[in-house]
Amino acid sequence: MTTLIDMRPAGSAPEPDDAPRPIRRSLSLADRVxxxxxxxxxxxxxxVIAAVGVFLGLQLVPTLHxxxxxxxxxxxxxxxxxxxxxxxxxxxxxxxxxIAILFSFPLALLTALYISEYAPSWLRASxxxxxxxxxxxxxxxxGVWGYFLINPHALYLSRWINEYLGWIPLFHVQGGDPRAxxxxxxxxxQSPFIAGMVVSMMVIPLACAVxxxxxxxxxxxxxxxxxxxxxxxxxxxxxxxLPFGRxxxxxxxxxxxxxxxxxxxxxxxILSPVFDIKLRPLENGGITTxxxxxxxxxxxxxxxxxxxLAAGFVLFAMTIVVNTLAAMIVTRSRSxxxxxx
Amino acid sequence: xxxxxxxxxxxxxxxxxxxxxPAGTSQAAGDSSDRPRAVTARTSDYWLTLAGSLIGSxxxxxxxxxxxxxxxxxxxxxxxxxxxYLAMFAIVxxxxxxxxxxxxxxxxxxxxxxxGIVGLALVSTVGYTVIRGSAAxxxxxxxxxxxxxxxxxxxxxxxxxxxxxxxxxxxxxxxATAVSLPLGIGTAVYMVEVGGRFxxxxxxxxxxxxxxxxxxxxxxxxxxxxxxxxxQKSGFAAGMALSVMMLPIIARSADVALRVVxxxxxxxxxxxxxxxxxxxxxxxxxxQRAGLATAVILGxxxxxxxxxxxxxxxxxxxxxxxxxxxxxMNSLPLYIFTAVRSPNPKFIERGFAAGIVLLAxxxxxxxxxxxxxxxxxxxx
Numbered sequence: 001m002t003t004l005i006d007m008r009p010a011g012s013a014p015e016p017d018d019a020p021r022p023i024r025r026s027l028s029l030a031d032r033v034x035x036x037x038x039x040x041x042x043x044x045x046x047x048v049i050a051a052v053g054v055f056l057g058l059q060l061v062p063t064l065h066x067x068x069x070x071x072x073x074x075x076x077x078x079x080x081x082x083x084x085x086x087x088x089x090x091x092x093x094x095x096x097x098x099i100a101i102l103f104s105f106p107l108a109l110l111t112a113l114y115i116s117e118y119a120p121s122w123l124r125a126s127x128x129x130x131x132x133x134x135x136x137x138x139x140x141x142x143g144v145w146g147y148f149l150i151n152p153h154a155l156y157l158s159r160w161i162n163e164y165l166g167w168i169p170l171f172h173v174q175g176g177d178p179r180a181x182x183x184x185x186x187x188x189x190q191s192p193f194i195a196g197m198v199v200s201m202m203v204i205p206l207a208c209a210v211x212x213x214x215x216x217x218x219x220x221x222x223x224x225x226x227x228x229x230x231x232x233x234x235x236x237x238x239x240x241x242l243p244f245g246r247x248x249x250x251x252x253x254x255x256x257x258x259x260x261x262x263x264x265x266x267x268x269x270i271l272s273p274v275f276d277i278k279l280r281p282l283e284n285g286g287i288t289t290x291x292x293x294x295x296x297x298x299x300x301x302x303x304x305x306x307x308x309l310a311a312g313f314v315l316f317a318m319t320i321v322v323n324t325l326a327a328m329i330v331t332r333s334r335s336x337x338x339x340x341x
Numbered sequence: 342x343x344x345x346x347x348x349x350x351x352x353x354x355x356x357x358x359x360x361x362x363p364a365g366t367s368q369a370a371g372d373s374s375d376r377p378r379a380v381t382a383r384t385s386d387y388w389l390t391l392a393g394s395l396i397g398s399x400x401x402x403x404x405x406x407x408x409x410x411x412x413x414x415x416x417x418x419x420x421x422x423x424x425x426y427l428a429m430f431a432i433v434x435x436x437x438x439x440x441x442x443x444x445x446x447x448x449x450x451x452x453x454x455x456x457g458i459v460g461l462a463l464v465s466t467v468g469y470t471v472i473r474g475s476a477a478x479x480x481x482x483x484x485x486x487x488x489x490x491x492x493x494x495x496x497x498x499x500x501x502x503x504x505x506x507x508x509x510x511x512x513x514x515x516x517a518t519a520v521s522l523p524l525g526i527g528t529a530v531y532m533v534e535v536g537g538r539f540x541x542x543x544x545x546x547x548x549x550x551x552x553x554x555x556x557x558x559x560x561x562x563x564x565x566x567x568x569x570x571x572x573q574k575s576g577f578a579a580g581m582a583l584s585v586m587m588l589p590i591i592a593r594s595a596d597v598a599l600r601v602v603x604x605x606x607x608x609x610x611x612x613x614x615x616x617x618x619x620x621x622x623x624x625x626x627x628x629q630r631a632g633l634a635t636a637v638i639l640g641x642x643x644x645x646x647x648x649x650x651x652x653x654x655x656x657x658x659x660x661x662x663x664x665x666x667x668x669x670m671n672s673l674p675l676y677i678f679t680a681v682r683s684p685n686p687k688f689i690e691r692g693f694a695a696g697i698v699l700l701a702x703x704x705x706x707x708x709x710x711x712x713x714x715x716x717x718x719x720x721x
Contacts, residue, residue, distance in 0.1 A: 034618035041527035042543045052561045110455030138646020140674045145466045232445035262554025264649035290556045323552035
């Protein structure tokens with residue numbers, strides 16, 4: 001008694017020389033080596049990458065053992081007195097990243113809209129290349145540009161905001177009276193505001209490229225449909241392109257946020273390190289996690305080093321969460337693998 | 342009102358030219374007699390309103406800003422000019438047209454202005470570096486001598502150079518590429534061709550790690566290789582830090598490149614009796630050779646400019662060294678970082694000149710990637 005089911009049509013007689021060749025499920029030796037070695041490479045990469053996270057995460061144990069939970073609430077980072085805490089650092093990190101997003105979100109969105117909807121078609125390919133090029137420019141170049149060119153000019157913008165909106169605590173600047181007889185530029189320069197402004201230039205191409213990708217996929221029939229109903233171009237953008245690209249807009253912005261959280265060199269160059277919890281972004285001084293690590297890892301004792309690694313782990317956790325969310329949102333809005341012959 | 346149809350119609354590019362949007366133009370491309378009528382997007386009414394508003398707002402803002410109100414500074418001037426231009430443009434349009442068109446034109450002006458700001462930022466970034474660095478970069482000794490041959494703080498620009506930093510960058514980049522190229526592409530092949538549940542785990546982790554802040558890659562190598570294993574601060578350590586950065590980038594873009602290889606090609610090869618290994622080696626990888634090269638080169642362009650990982654892993658030497666294992670090694674980003682932080686204007690100038698060299702390296706890599714990716718389109 002067999003369990004095979006005869007799939008042939010009932011009428012056809014079985015022909016003796018048309019028997020199916022035997023199909024082996026086992027792979028050939030070459031394929032087994034191939035699959036084994038690529039799986040090995042994948043495993044190695046997974047181990048290396050996961051090691052970074054685990055290695056950083058493990059440092060939380062000695063850090064918390066040594067500094068206690070005050071590590072999260074203490075705002076000073078004073079290696080001489082061995083008082084280390086990351087509350088000011090974390091707040092500074094988020095502050096700079098949020099300022100960067102406030103600048104980069106509208107600029108990236110509008111630039112993506114310009115390239116996909118308004119730019120003449122002969123110019124469009126070059127503009128897309130420019131966005132890619134902007135993403136490829138090293139962050140040290142942006143940092144130097146921000147330090148030497150933006151900082152001396154942007155502090156007047158800070159003073160202007162402080163002059164008219166200084167009564168709001170957020171825009172207050174200590175030691176920088178805009179109506180003082182002698183203007184003190186140092187009170188306004190090298191502030192989280194300016195650092196965030198420069199970081200925004202670095203994350204704009206990232207967000208812009210993601211948004212551009214989804215805008216260009218907006219279905220042509222719906223665009224034409226909107227025009228056929230008498231819509232203007234801005235009306236078409238509002239009713240077709242933006243709703244279609246919502247996932248890309250949110251996802252691209254979050255990708256930019258993830259990058260802004262971890263930006264090191266530009267912030268290190270521009271922001272003068274001050275370890276206070278202060279929500280006055282226009283005022284000189286501040287600190288972020290990445291610039292803290294770059295500043296202090298060189299001459300740290302082993303206990304302080306594990307504290308730095310723990311701070312790095314907190315940063316790592318923040319960027320991972322932001323980026324995973326962003327990736328989920330972007331992939332949900334469009335699928336990558338579509339091409340089939 | 343006919344102005345509605347004539348002024349603000351979209352131009353015909355969406356349905357007209359097949360080279361722009363291949364997806365929606367399949368019918369139009371094949372039939373040459375059925376060309377869409379040419380709709381001029383802009384009328385003279387539009388251009389005159391635009392020019393009039395630009396000039397009028399310039400004059401108004403000039404009068405108010407420079408002569409009457411107590412303001413100064415060209416940034417504030419340009420900003421007020423733009424705002425006044427938007428207002429004037431809207432008002433002049435509203436005299437003739439419906440509110441719908443006023444809104445449309447206003448949005449167009451705002452969007453174009455924002456794109457202009459971003460373009461200006463890009464141009465000023467590159468331009469400022471080139472202008473500030475041009476004094477030092479055109480001396481030949483800048484490329485043929487090392488830092489050790491003259492003190493960069495005091496020596497004139499005709500002495501000393503950055504040969505050691507250039508070679509240091511190239512060596513570190515070479516090490517990073519040698520490590521991450523086989524691992525990255527191997528991982529991509531595994532994720533696409535072998536697949537399975539474990540591959541999905543690998544893909545999730547790789548995608549998450551593209552977000553790894555660059556400083557953490559350096560910190561990991563610093564504590565693991567240098568402190569725990571006792572490797573010196575050296576070019577090798579810096580190269581490893583860069584490869585930790587590069588690996589997820591290469592793996593991810595190679596994954597995207599391999600995923601668009603048509604499944605039909607694979608099946609055809611397998612149906613001809615090829616093993617999976619031969620299919621990958623002879624069909625899948627050659628099909629996406631350009632895409633894979635682009636992935637690697639873009640990873641290299643990213644790595645060559647990374648400062649933060651190098652900052653804490655390589656150390657800095659002022660002399661030329663080709664041994665990445667035993668000596669500290671300088672590199673271009675690190676040199677720039679040291680130079681611009683010094684109070685000495687000569688040294689800062691040298692830093693900007695090194696910035697030009699670094700930008701040129703990135704541009705060459707970027708251009709190579711563009712060239713290769715364009716070839717891919719041409720061959721299809």
